[in-house]
Amino acid sequence: MKPILEIKDLHVHFYTYAGVVKAIAGVSFTVYEGETFALVGETGCGKSVTSRAITRLIESPGRIVKGSVIYHTKDGRKIDLLKLPEAELRAIRGKEIAYIFQDPTAALDPLYTSGYQVAEAMVVHRTVRSWKDGIKRAIEILRSVLIPDPEKRVKAYPHELSGGMKQRVVIGTSLSNRPRVLIADEPTTALDVTIQAQILKLIESLKRRHNATVMLITHNMGVVAEIADRVAVMYAGKIVEIGNVFQIFKNPQHPYTKGLLKAVPNPLIKVEKLESIPGTVPNLINPPPGCRFHPRCPFVMDVCRVEEPPMVEVEPGHQVACWLYTKR
Amino acid sequence: MAELKKFLIRRMLTFIPTVIGVTLITFMIAYVIPADPARAWAGGEKASQKAIELIRQRYHMDEPWYAQYWFLVTSLAKGELIDPRTHNPVMYDIMKRFPVTIELALFSFVFILIIGIPLGIISAIKKDSIIDTFVRFFALTGVSTPVFWLGYLLIYVFFVMFRVINIVGKPPDPAVVITGIPIIDALLIGDFKTVNQHVARYWLPGFVLGFMGAGVLARFVRNSFLEALSSDYIEFLKAKGVPKLRLWRHALKNALVPIVTVLGLQFGGLLSGTPITETVFSLPGMGRYAIQSIQNIDFPAIVAVTFLFAIIYVTANLIVDILYAIIDPRVRY
Numbered sequence: 218m219k220p221i222l223e224i225k226d227l228h229v230h231f232y233t234y235a236g237v238v239k240a241i242a243g244v245s246f247t248v249y250e251g252e253t254f255a256l257v258g259e260t261g262c263g264k265s266v267t268s269r270a271i272t273r274l275i276e277s278p279g280r281i282v283k284g285s286v287i288y289h290t291k292d293g294r295k296i297d298l299l300k301l302p303e304a305e306l307r308a309i310r311g312k313e314i315a316y317i318f319q320d321p322t323a324a325l326d327p328l329y330t331s332g333y334q335v336a337e338a339m340v341v342h343r344t345v346r347s348w349k350d351g352i353k354r355a356i357e358i359l360r361s362v363l364i365p366d367p368e369k370r371v372k373a374y375p376h377e378l379s380g381g382m383k384q385r386v387v388i389g390t391s392l393s394n395r396p397r398v399l400i401a402d403e404p405t406t407a408l409d410v411t412i413q414a415q416i417l418k419l420i421e422s423l424k425r426r427h428n429a430t431v432m433l434i435t436h437n438m439g440v441v442a443e444i445a446d447r448v449a450v451m452y453a454g455k456i457v458e459i460g461n462v463f464q465i466f467k468n469p470q471h472p473y474t475k476g477l478l479k480a481v482p483n484p485l486i487k488v489e490k491l492e493s494i495p496g497t498v499p500n501l502i503n504p505p506p507g508c509r510f511h512p513r514c515p516f517v518m519d520v521c522r523v524e525e526p527p528m529v530e531v532e533p534g535h536q537v538a539c540w541l542y543t544k545r
Numbered sequence: 546m547a548e549l550k551k552f553l554i555r556r557m558l559t560f561i562p563t564v565i566g567v568t569l570i571t572f573m574i575a576y577v578i579p580a581d582p583a584r585a586w587a588g589g590e591k592a593s594q595k596a597i598e599l600i601r602q603r604y605h606m607d608e609p610w611y612a613q614y615w616f617l618v619t620s621l622a623k624g625e626l627i628d629p630r631t632h633n634p635v636m637y638d639i640m641k642r643f644p645v646t647i648e649l650a651l652f653s654f655v656f657i658l659i660i661g662i663p664l665g666i667i668s669a670i671k672k673d674s675i676i677d678t679f680v681r682f683f684a685l686t687g688v689s690t691p692v693f694w695l696g697y698l699l700i701y702v703f704f705v706m707f708r709v710i711n712i713v714g715k716p717p718d719p720a721v722v723i724t725g726i727p728i729i730d731a732l733l734i735g736d737f738k739t740v741n742q743h744v745a746r747y748w749l750p751g752f753v754l755g756f757m758g759a760g761v762l763a764r765f766v767r768n769s770f771l772e773a774l775s776s777d778y779i780e781f782l783k784a785k786g787v788p789k790l791r792l793w794r795h796a797l798k799n800a801l802v803p804i805v806t807v808l809g810l811q812f813g814g815l816l817s818g819t820p821i822t823e824t825v826f827s828l829p830g831m832g833r834y835a836i837q838s839i840q841n842i843d844f845p846a847i848v849a850v851t852f853l854f855a856i857i858y859v860t861a862n863l864i865v866d867i868l869y870a871i872i873d874p875r876v877r878y
């Protein structure tokens with residue numbers, strides 16, 4: 218497996234009036250070419266911030282304070298996206314690494330037609346010769362994301378489209394330049410259940426057709442089980458466990474992962490009773506010392522309260538950050 | 546297009562109650578002030594009883610207030626209302642002065658636009674920089690500077706010290722009347738000599754009148770622009786790899802809806818600033834005429850001026866509504 222994105226020791230802070238929010242504190246993981254990589258975790262754990270930091274889409278008051286994101290280009294070069302000049306990074310955003318955002322209603326500019334916004338992505342990257350070609354391509358793209366009557370829909374404004382339709386336009390926009398990496402940040406959360414399934418299927422099939430790498434962010438474990446190859450579990454700004462989908466679902470190690478799998482219907486293992494994890498996500502201005510999960514952990518030991526657990530490999534490709542698995 | 550026409554007709558109909566309301570309120574205020582207008586019009590203390598009687602009769606002053614109001618409004622609409630002071634039809638007096646006021650308002654509006662919009666955009670882009678602080682200061686100075694003070698100060702600078710402006714009279718009108726607003730007509734027929742004369746006469750009063758609005762607009766543009774820049778679609782545009790200038794264009798277009806609203810209100814606000822500006826710069830416009838009418842309790846003229854100001858105001862708002870629909874596809878007639 219060839220890596221395409223290597224995130225190393227990423228730290229993102231938000232400088233708010235209440236204090237410095239240490240939203241991402243030392244996140245590292247690798248995404249391999251062609252896979253579907255899922256990033257899961259409770260709300261507020263830092264999934265969106267991590268995904269946006271990859272191409273430096275962090276807005277003030279946020280700042281990437283440390284880390285690197287190594288991107289492996291098609292011709293085999295390795296570049297650190299966090300050190301790249303803005304203009305070169307812009308050439309990668311939307312062309313090689315594209316995003317689908319959480320809320321399709323808000324992602325489209327209300328004052329421009331859907332066709333314009335799809336074409337715009339190609340025009341700014343010069344993947345079409347002119348606006349006219351861009352609009353023509355936009356019609357094909359809208360057809361490929363299964364929008365009925367695309368000749369008419371290119372001229373429609375966002376408010377004239379349904380939520381599912383808007384998300385298709387967003388997906389079409391993101392895929393218009395055939396990106397190598399597609400980062401989908403909860404692409405279906407804002408949509409109703411039947412549309413959710415369609416959108417996920419669409420992303421899957423487009424991924425296969427273009428041979429893209431997908432990074433999927435979600436808190437829906439059912440979705441993860443269905444389409445992911447590998448999974449990273451995040452908790453309070455850190456990755457607590459990484460493994461392939463079978464390892465995570467069949468053999469979860471971290472108490473948080475186990476809790477997360479119990480909290481949702483697990484499609485791979487039948488669970489008798491759904492329980493939620495007791496306690497709440499910690500305040501990230503003054504995160505708990507040691508392991509950030511220790512206040513909620515049923516297996517908490519003395520060491521957990523004072524020292525951060527290192528990442529250890531429990532089986533090939535399956536890593537966990539928990540003192541339960543570290544020989545001392 | 547048919548939609549637009551229907552919308553326009555509907556909106557025009559709402560003009561009627563607005564204009565009636567405004568003139569009625571003005572009339573009532575003039576009506577309740579404890580003075581005897583008939584005596585004032587007849588010549589004050591020395592007026593003969595006969596002259597006073599005649600005036601009372603002519604302006605229906607012995608009748609109840611609603612009959613007086615009705616008389617004023619209907620004869621005004623027919624153009625028959627005679628001004629007791631000048632003995633001209635009121636509308637004739639006003640129409641002579643109307644172009645001056647409109648031209649003054651247009652000049653200051655241009656100043657508001659060319660100062661306010663770029664300053665607002667710059668201070669948004671350079672948020673919390675020195676320029677931003679300067680604009681904040683400028684807006685504050687603008688709203689707290691009295692028009693007459695700034696007016697006299699600049700007259701001192703440009704007239705007394707440098708002699709680069711002219712502050713008497715009215716520049717000549719162009720040979721052809723198309724819109725009735727001299728500088729626009731002069732531009733239309735390409736009479737640049739007249740255009741120059743008008744610019745020379747009006748730029749300073751226009752600047753003084755627009756000074757306040759420019760700072761306010763700059764702050765408003767800044768805030769609307771910043772708000773638009775923090776929207777989710779801007780983030781998505783960034784994720785698409787769109788360059789900065791194009792991002793700003795998207796944000797600015799979205800910010801335009803609130804900006805246009807404020808511009809409409811500001812144009813109305815300019816009208817209320819014209820009396821002082823015209824007095825300071827001795828421009829023979831409607832504002833100065835209004836002040837003179839008030840001094841003489843000349844309420845046919847006061848009601849007529851209010852009537853015209855109300856029409857300008859509602860027209861400005863109508864234009865704002867049409868602009869909304871042009872900018873924002875979500876707005877339907």
Ligand SMILES: Nc1ncnc2c1ncn2[C@@H]1O[C@H](COP(=O)(O)OP(=O)(O)OP(=O)(O)O)[C@@H](O)[C@H]1O
Nearest residue numbers: 231233238240259260261262263264265266267501
């Ligand atoms: N603009 C901001 N200002 C301050 N803190 C922020 C800001 N944006 C994010 N954060 C902090 O970063 C943390 C991670 O946020 P993020 O949006 O990545 O969560 P998430 O995992 O995507 O959650 P969700 O599932 O709800 O989308 C949050 O705890 C939040 O407090």
Ligand SMILES: [Mg+2]
Nearest residue numbers: 264265319402
């Ligand atoms: Mg999120």
